[in-house]
Amino acid sequence: MSESGKQHNKEFKINAVKYVIEHPELTQRQCCKNLGIGLSTLGSWRHEYKQNHGDVPVRGSGNYSSDEQKEIAHLKRQLRDATDAPDVLKKAISILGKN
Numbered sequence: 001m002s003e004s005g006k007q008h009n010k011e012f013k014i015n016a017v018k019y020v021i022e023h024p025e026l027t028q029r030q031c032c033k034n035l036g037i038g039l040s041t042l043g044s045w046r047h048e049y050k051q052n053h054g055d056v057p058v059r060g061s062g063n064y065s066s067d068e069q070k071e072i073a074h075l076k077r078q079l080r081d082a083t084d085a086p087d088v089l090k091k092a093i094s095i096l097g098k099n
Contacts (some may be wrong), residue, residue, distance in 0.1 A: 009058065010056060010058040013045045013048075013049075013058070014049070014055070014056050016035050016037065016045060017042075017049040017056065019031060020046065
């Protein structure tokens with residue numbers, strides 16, 4: 001059946017919805033089997049496609065309630081990495097200085 005946790009890009013999602021629309025002779029279950037995706041997944045994409053006038057919004061991985069939340073998490077990671085960098089450099093200098 002479908003791969004659990006697989007991420008599909010926006011183009012694939014839109015093409016999958018169009019595939020179902022363009023093949024009325026197939027059931028939605030048959031389309032899912034042909035595409036290698038789950039029935040509920042395709043149903044969600046179709047719903048989003050209709051709600052967004054032919055578009056399927058994609059936020060990427062992660063469980064963020066909005067694009068703003070995703071951006072905040074990204075900026076927090078960057079800040080953490082930037083503040084950790086001097087400590088990493090100090091440790092590297094002390095290790096290299098011993099040789």
